[in-house]
Each structure stands twice: as C-alpha cells, then as structure tokens.
Amino acid sequence: MSSEDLERLLTDWEESLSGDVRRIALRGTHLNAPGAANFRLAYLAVKLLLRRIQLDLDADNIKADDDTTSPFYTQAQRAAEEIVHLDRQINKNRQRQNPRYLQMPPNPEFKHALQQITQQFRAPISYSIAYGSGVFPQTTNKTSSNPQLHPSPPPAISQAQKAHPKMIDFIFGISHAHTWHTINLQQHPHHYPPLLRSLGPRAISKCQENFGAGVYFHPFITVNGILIKYGVVNLETLRRDLVGWNTLYLAGRMQKPVMVLQDNVVIRDAGRANLVSALRTALLLLPGRFTEWELYATLAGLSYMGDPRMVVGGDDPGKVESIVGGQIGAFRELYGGLIGGLENVSLNLGCVGGIEQDMDPVVRGDMVRLLPESLRTRLYWRYEAKLSVSPGRFDRIWGEMGKCVRHSEDGLFERRIAGDGGLGSEIRKTIEETVRWPSFTQSVKSAVTAGVSRSWRYAMEKRRKAALGRSRD
Numbered sequence: 001m002s003s004e005d006l007e008r009l010l011t012d013w014e015e016s017l018s019g020d021v022r023r024i025a026l027r028g029t030h031l032n033a034p035g036a037a038n039f040r041l042a043y044l045a046v047k048l049l050l051r052r053i054q055l056d057l058d059a060d061n062i063k064a065d066d067d068t069t070s071p072f073y074t075q076a077q078r079a080a081e082e083i084v085h086l087d088r089q090i091n092k093n094r095q096r097q098n099p100r101y102l103q104m105p106p107n108p109e110f111k112h113a114l115q116q117i118t119q120q121f122r123a124p125i126s127y128s129i130a131y132g133s134g135v136f137p138q139t140t141n142k143t144s145s146n147p148q149l150h151p152s153p154p155p156a157i158s159q160a161q162k163a164h165p166k167m168i169d170f171i172f173g174i175s176h177a178h179t180w181h182t183i184n185l186q187q188h189p190h191h192y193p194p195l196l197r198s199l200g201p202r203a204i205s206k207c208q209e210n211f212g213a214g215v216y217f218h219p220f221i222t223v224n225g226i227l228i229k230y231g232v233v234n235l236e237t238l239r240r241d242l243v244g245w246n247t248l249y250l251a252g253r254m255q256k257p258v259m260v261l262q263d264n265v266v267i268r269d270a271g272r273a274n275l276v277s278a279l280r281t282a283l284l285l286l287p288g289r290f291t292e293w294e295l296y297a298t299l300a301g302l303s304y305m306g307d308p309r310m311v312v313g314g315d316d317p318g319k320v321e322s323i324v325g326g327q328i329g330a331f332r333e334l335y336g337g338l339i340g341g342l343e344n345v346s347l348n349l350g351c352v353g354g355i356e357q358d359m360d361p362v363v364r365g366d367m368v369r370l371l372p373e374s375l376r377t378r379l380y381w382r383y384e385a386k387l388s389v390s391p392g393r394f395d396r397i398w399g400e401m402g403k404c405v406r407h408s409e410d411g412l413f414e415r416r417i418a419g420d421g422g423l424g425s426e427i428r429k430t431i432e433e434t435v436r437w438p439s440f441t442q443s444v445k446s447a448v449t450a451g452v453s454r455s456w457r458y459a460m461e462k463r464r465k466a467a468l469g470r471s472r473d
Contacts, residue, residue: 109156114168115261116154117223123183126235127173127264129254134166136257139325152225167220170230171250173238173267177205180232181216191218196449207449208232212442213241213249216449235267242270245277245372247438248431252303256323257330277372278302279338281431283345284367285424288359295339295355296324296331306432308440364418365411378430383417386426 114130149165150157157168174180181201189197196204208216214237219229233250241251254271255278282298301320324331339347344358344367358364371379383389417423 107160110160111259113154113156114259117226117228118261120223121184122187123180124174125172125262126175127267128262129171129258129260130168131253131258132169134168135259136330137326138322150226151222154224157226167227167229170228172230172232173235173264174232175235177208177234178202181205191221207445209234212445213247213438215250215442217446235264239266239270242274243372245374245434248303248434249438249442255302256300257327257334275335275338279335280367280370281427283357284364284427289356292354293324296328297321300324302431303435305428306435308436308443361415361419365414368414368417374434375430378433379426382426382430387416389413
C-alpha cells in the first residue's frame with residue numbers, strides 16, 4: 001500500500017459520513033449532537049493514525065500488496081469502520097443519548113439566534129451556554145425601562161422576549177486565555193476598557209485567571225443587534241468548580257436551567273456531577289417530607305448563600321422565588337431524571353408534601369461523604385471542632401482527583417454529622433464561606449474589567465431590580 005492509497009482511503013471514509021457527523025468531524029461546529037465531542041476526538045485520533053502510517057510509508061518506502069491483507073490497510077480500515085459504526089449509533093440514538101436539559105428548546109429559532117452570536121467571535125470557543133432571565137423567563141419579568149434595549153434584534157429574539165427585553169447572558173469556555181484575548185482584542189477592542197486595552201492580552205488573561213472566580217465578564221456589549229453580557233473562563237477552571245465547588249460561582253449558575261449552545265464532553269460530564277452534588281446538598285438541607293417547590297427553591301438558592309449582593313441589597317431579594325416560579329418546568333427537566341434515580345427518595349409530584357426521603361443516618365452519612373470536595377472538607381473541619389474529634393481519628397486517603405481528603409474509615413464520623421440536628425445550619429455556613437470571598441472579589445474585579453461606565457450601569461440595573469423586588473414585598 002502506498003501513501004496515495006491511504007490518502008484515498010481517508011477521503012473515501014470522510015465522504016461516507018452523514019452530513020451532521022461529517023460537519024462535527026471536519027469543522028467541530030456548534031452542533032449540539034450527542035457524542036459530538038467524543039466523535040470529533042475519535043475522528044482526530046483515526047486521522048492521526050492514518051497520517052502516522054502515511055509518514056512511515058514515505059519514510060521507509062514500505063511496499064505492500066494492494067489488498068486487505070496488508071497490515072497497514074487492515075489497521076486503518078478497522079479504525080475507519082469503527083468510526084462509521086459510531087456515526088450510525090449517534091444518528092440512531094440522538095434523542096435517547098442526549099440529556100433532556102441539552103435538547104433543542106421549544107423555540108429552535110431563538111437558540112439559533114443565540115448560536116449566531118457566538119459565531120461572531122473569531123477567538124475559538126470550546127463550550128458556550130446562555131442563561132439568566134434573558135433566556136428563561138421569571139415570574140417578576142417586567143417591561144424593561146428601555147423597550148429599545150436591543151438596538152436591532154432578530155425576529156426570533158423579539159418574539160422570545162416579547163415586551164420584556166432583557167440583556168442576554170453567556171458563558172464562553174475557552175482553552176487558552178492569552179490566545180483568546182489576543183484574538184478578541186484585535187477583533188473587538190471596544191469590548192475592553194481603555195486601561196486593560198492598553199496593557200494588552202497578557203495582563204487581561206492574568207486578570208481573568210488570578211482574581212475572583214476566574215471569569216472575565218464583558219457587560220453591555222452589542223452583537224448582531226442584541227445587547228449581551230459574556231463571561232470568558234478557562235475550561236479547566238469551569239470543570240474544577242463544577243466538580244469540586246471551589247467557588248460555586250459558575251457551578252451555582254449551572255445548577256439552574258441553562259441553554260447549551262456549544263457542548264463539550266468534559267464539561268457535560270462535570271455539569272452532571274454538579275447537578276447530582278446540588279441535589280444531594282439540597283436533600284441534606286430539607287426535612288423528611290417536602291414539596292417539589294421547596295426542592296427547586298433550595299437548589300436555586302444554593303449559590304446565593306453568602307453572596308454579598310444579596311446582603312447589601314444589590315440584587316432582588318425575591319430572586320429565587322422568581323426563578324423557580326418562571327422556570328419550574330425547566331427545573332423538572334433538569335432534575336426529574338436525577339431525582340427518580342435516587343433510591344432514598346420517593347416521588348409523587350403534584351401532591352402536597354409529594355417528596356419523601358430516607359432520614360436514616362447511614363443513608364445520609366453516605367450523602368455527606370459524596371459531597372463536592374471543597375464543601376466536604378470545610379464541613380469536616382467544622383465538625384471536627386464541633387464534635388471535639390481528634391484529627392488523628394481519620395485516615396488520609398487519596399481522592400479521585402489525586403488530592404488528600406479526610407473521611408473516617410468506617411463511616412462513623414459521617415453518620416454522626418448526618419445525625420446532627422444542626423446539619424442544615426452548618427451546611428449553609430459552609431456554603432456561605434465558599435461563596436462569599438470569590439463573589440466579592442469577582443464583583444470588585446468586574447469594576448475594573450468592564451470599565452467605569454459599564455460597571456456603573458450594571459450596578460444601577462441590579463439596584464433597580466432589587467428595588468422592584470422590595471416593592472413587591
């Protein structure tokens with residue numbers, strides 16, 4: 001087999017793929033197909049294999065018969081056939097494999113309009129979501145003080161928001177902050193305040209990564225005639241927060257309904273872990289019997305515990321109720337399957353007190369042990385002092401992420417925690433400790449990264465919403 005034969009094999013194989021999967025493989029487009037990221041990685045692995053074989057052929061002048069007995073042909077053909085099989089499986093199981101909360105929303109034109117916004121950025125985006133009241137309605141949505149908030153929105157945006165135009169919030173997950181801001185600074189210099197623009201991409205990336213929660217927000221930016229706010233975060237920073245709750249800043253946002261515009265398999269898996277962690281935490285905060293509304297309100301309120309904006313009146317005090325009231329169907333889509341999969345929870349939605357959980361300390365002790373690493377470690381520190389337990393009582397073992405975490409070898413300590421009547425209060429205090437400092441420093445950082453005028457405008461808008469919330473009370 002010659003190098004040219006392998007080139008033809010690769011070309012024939014690419015042309016055999018279906019349209020959607022071929023676009024994913026060749027360009028890594030924003031298609032939200034199940035397994036898209038896995039498929040693209042597999043495609044690149046096979047292409048790398050073929051190229052490596054091709055280089056070996058060119059370097060060593062290896063000659064082989066043009067038949068399927070050639071080891072090079074067999075290896076490449078087997079790999080190509082495996083990907084074609086994956087292609088068929090993706091198309092066959094599209095709806096079954098795709099998590100319900102990642103499926104196309106009822107208004108696909110709205111989602112497409114949001115995807116068009118992300119495509120206006122030349123800097124590479126590996127993962128993107130839209131979230132907040134501009135995407136998912138809240139019960140307190142009022143007519144905006146500025147009906148012309150969006151300069152020239154597409155019809156899909158106007159129809160989705162109707163008489164309640166709202167700035168639309170995005171999170172962009174990226175691989176390399178310095179590279180991303182270098183490209184974005186060249187394309188969109190007006191997205192940055194003069195000071196940071198003059199300092200350049202290195203200073204901007206350092207500001208993003210080393211302060212606050214690791215996010216760089218650009219508020220009040222107009223793209224495609226739509227007023228948006230977009231936050232930029234490294235994928236690894238996002239993954240760590242989703243899995244470990246280091247700051248609960250982004251993890252908290254993603255415990256509420258979000259619209260995934262561009263998926264990433266690593267973040268998808270971390271996002272699912274985040275939802276499970278949120279559900280466990282909420283169950284530990286709730287009594288033995290509770291309503292569906294109480295569950296969703298607890299879930300929605302986790303990330304607001306300790307948020308300085310809620311303490312000083314910089315945000316709507318009724319925000320949690322507004323979120324749940326306007327999005328209860330989306331919360332069901334988000335958590336319904338996870339709740340049904342828990343053996344310690346019995347579900348009868350629609351009834352008063354329609355959810356019951358097993359309050360056995362052994363069962364709840366297991367839930368404590370499975371809390372996210374940061375929350376669990378802080379909680380254990382509290383209970384070591386509260387229960388006057390010597391640190392020598394515990395073995396230090398390596399956790400899944402290669403870091404040392406404490407837990408009792410026999411689970412007795414976790415059961416004592418679970419049986420404590422003040423567990424809910426201790427968890428709340430622990431979450432407040434987790435949220436308070438990152439949220440405060442992120443707010444301070446945003447005053448610099450957004451510029452004085454945009455920061456002032458954003459703060460005044462938040463205060464206006466807070467005043468509306470207090471007036472309802």
